[in-house]
Amino acid sequence: xxxxxxxxxxxxxxxxxxxxxxxxxxxxxxxxxxxxxxxxxxxxxxxxxxxxxxxxxxxxxxxxxxxxxxxxxxxxxxxxxxxxxxxxxxxxxxxxxxxxxxxxxxxxxxxxxxxxxxxxxxxxxxxxxxxxxxxxxxxxxxxxxxxxxxxxxxxxxxxxxxxxxxxxxxxxxxxxxxxxxxxxxxxxxx
Ligand code: G3D
Ligand code: MG
Numbered sequence: 289x290x291x292x293x294x295x296x297x298x299x300x301x302x303x304x305x306x307x308x309x310x311x312x313x314x315x316x317x318x319x320x321x322x323x324x325x326x327x328x329x330x331x332x333x334x335x336x337x338x339x340x341x342x343x344x345x346x347x348x349x350x351x352x353x354x355x356x357x358x359x360x361x362x363x364x365x366x367x368x369x370x371x372x373x374x375x376x377x378x379x380x381x382x383x384x385x386x387x388x389x390x391x392x393x394x395x396x397x398x399x400x401x402x403x404x405x406x407x408x409x410x411x412x413x414x415x416x417x418x419x420x421x422x423x424x425x426x427x428x429x430x431x432x433x434x435x436x437x438x439x440x441x442x443x444x445x446x447x448x449x450x451x452x453x454x455x456x457x458x459x460x461x462x463x464x465x466x467x468x469x470x471x472x473x474x475x476x477x478x
Pocket of ligand 1: 319320321322323324325326327427428429430431457458459460461
């Protein structure tokens with residue numbers, strides 16, 4: 289993988305109940321400009337705190353929510369740097385319990401290439417994380433006609449790579465976001 293292409297976002301997920309406490313780290317990856325940072329910003333809109341770690345160029349976003357009576361704390365790691373941090377790659381993948389590969393539905397080069405690169409990102413996850421659940425986010429749905437989506441093409445890839453599923457999202461309108469994250473959190477918790 290070209291280092292300049294390499295972008296990664298992490299978040300830890302802490303699930304807490306009277307008896308149970310789980311800490312789960314999830315990694316968001318995908319080509320540049322597909323919307324990883326925007327997806328986190330939209331999802332955590334309103335109730336979040338941010339903190340910037342200069343030394344590693346990471347933006348940390350902390351978000352608290354409740355699902356099915358579980359208190360859940362999400363810590364998103366969004367790495368801003370592109371050229372200088374590829375040595376950090378193993379540590380950002382390390383101990384991930386799930387991954388989300390993001391691509392863009394845009395009908396242009398970015399959309400086309402980001403779809404073609406899904407398999408490369410998947411191999412990266414396998415290499416660094418082994419057998420963990422991986423979901424696919426087809427982002428920027430607001431820019432295309434939902435009716436004309438080639439769902440068979442997406443579904444075939446989901447099958448081929450044995451992904452847990454795909455979610456059609458828009459970081460701009462928020463479409464599909466709650467469903468996607470909630471479904472994912474439930475899958476991870478199981
Ligand atoms: P990245 O973190 O994966 O690199 P960003 O991607 O979140 O920085 O998003 C890249 C650009 O795409 C941004 O536009 C952002 O506003 C836009 N974008 C992200 N998600 C969506 C979406 O769902 N719909 C639309 N229409 N745009 C989206 P700019 O202009 O700031 O570069
Ligand atoms: Mg980003």
